[in-house]
Amino acid sequence: MIFRYGLWPAALDLWRIASNDPRAAQWEAAHWKDGQLIAPGLTPLPLPQIAARTHTRNGVTGAMAHGFNRWAWSQATFAIDGQNWTADIDALALRRGVGKFVRLDRTNVKFPPTDYSRSGPTYTAQCGTLVRIEIDRATGALRIAKGYSVLECGNALVPQVVIGQAQGGFAMGVGYALLESLPLYEDGPGNGKWTLGQYVVARGSYLPLRDLEIEMLPAVDANERPKGMAEVVMIPVVAALVNAIFDATGHRFRALPVTQEMIKGVLT
């Protein structure tokens, strides 16, 4: 998007190629090399120069797209600069120059049929998590004092199993956020010598065994179908923990795991 509707028209400008010139439609013949745009028979243009021109002529400088896949991609058409453009996305927003992102209206949106969901993946089963943590100022040691997860999964067939899954997901999120590490290269598990001594997973004593509440919201109505309840119960736990660490320490960690040493390192 940025190339087709931002950088390419700016390059045409710099090459002084008019829009009705046949070469104006040959964007696919152009390629990048060493930070320069190369097109047959034309002077190579450095990216910074093209970018500057894109900004001054208010061309597209940013794009955000949304896609959806259910064993096939959703598809939609968008009108840009007087032309229709179809792609395997279902939402698009563009910014021009240094302006804000503006969402484009779409036409002809097609979503893959729900029949395709034969293998059972669930969409929009939701889960949120709150955690309360305590951090020892001297050592950086983190204790999870309390956890709360709320989820909805339509009509639960065996609620105890759903709750159990959410509990296990909490434990897995704790491990992912605070304990588990799989580094690349020679010192990592690829060296064939790793055990659960290096790959540390959460044990019972690290979890709030009496202080985790799982709330399963009731189905919308008796006819709401059951939804899959799987990894979603783990995901918000990670965010909750890292946000809680920010709340406690003022520091935003952007890589996992956040270990005791790392927390200690940001405590003044």
Add this chain to the structure above:
Amino acid sequence: MTTLSVTINGRTYGPTEVRDALTMNDYLREYLGLTGTKFGCGAAQCLSCAVIVDNPDGTSYTSPTCIVPAASFNGKSIRTVEGHAKNGELSTLQKAFIDHFAFQCGYCTAGFLNESQALLERLARKRVPRAALEKTIAEALDGHLCRCTGYFKYHEAVRDVILADPQRYLV
């Protein structure tokens, strides 16, 4: 090679000639087909391989089997998960695990069952104060790893078995 005789769930197996490098886990699973005892990490870090060893004096302890030579069990008496139910009747703990939905995939469950059973028997010989119960259970079970459950319902099940019979287990 070593000669191995061992009593398992009340039945004596052997004498069998086994190589010195044979682990107890391989002996149970490969030689005897007692596959209720699992092989998880092979490093005594997950304890899905744990069995109960019964001392002659009536005390018991749990032991991993994945890193321990089969030969070291010669002359010993052990219980595996296959030995908890009697005549098809599940033990109190087994029923509690089921009622509480304590396990999911079941791979760690034999280990948790053996450890919890050994804990109950230990408490029956030396009771603990109610205030120390959660810590006592945690210390007993913490060696066991589980990736499905987060341990919550295992702990609840064990605690509820103990709280249902406080005179026996608690001071």
Add this chain to the structure above:
Amino acid sequence: MRLKLRAKILSAVAALLAIAMTAPAVSDEAADNLAAPESFAAVADTAARSAALFTEAGKVLTHPRCVNCHPAGDRPRQGDARRLHQPPVERGEDGFGLPAMRCPICHQAANFEPAGVPGNPGWHLAPHEMAWEGKTLAQICAQIKDPARNGGRSLEDVVHHVAEDHLVGWAWAPGGDRRPAPGTQARAGALLDAWVKTGAVCPN
């Protein structure tokens, strides 16, 4: 032609003999990682020599094979990376573990190579008073000399413990791919013996 060939063979043999005669020095390499007490004879000042001997013995005392079971807290460590022992085991009341996981259950009388598990009949944690983890050599030295913290031992007992104790000796034959402690148990004992005989002076 024949003469030249014979000369070549003779010189090749001479070279081989030279290599053969230096070979024993190569096999002493392990012991060479820990200097012998005699190599400190050049230090004229007795107190300085004493401290230097202890510092050399300190290479053994602060080695992972030793410190991992002389921890500051209640949990042993594992490996050269000294990470916390997994599974999580604790000292318990007697240093031999909590009821659910006693050390000798897994760590049996000898190393069990098929599983890579170290073993020794006496496997357990050193008491709190004998914790070395995180301490300087000066602190360890003072601790080792203090009967209140060294199990009521005289200095001769300390030397005997290092030089002859079976569990201590495991550090030099740890099995698996664990690095042994430097030198040999005999040499470590000899260093401490020489240290005691020069006044048992602690380094700074």
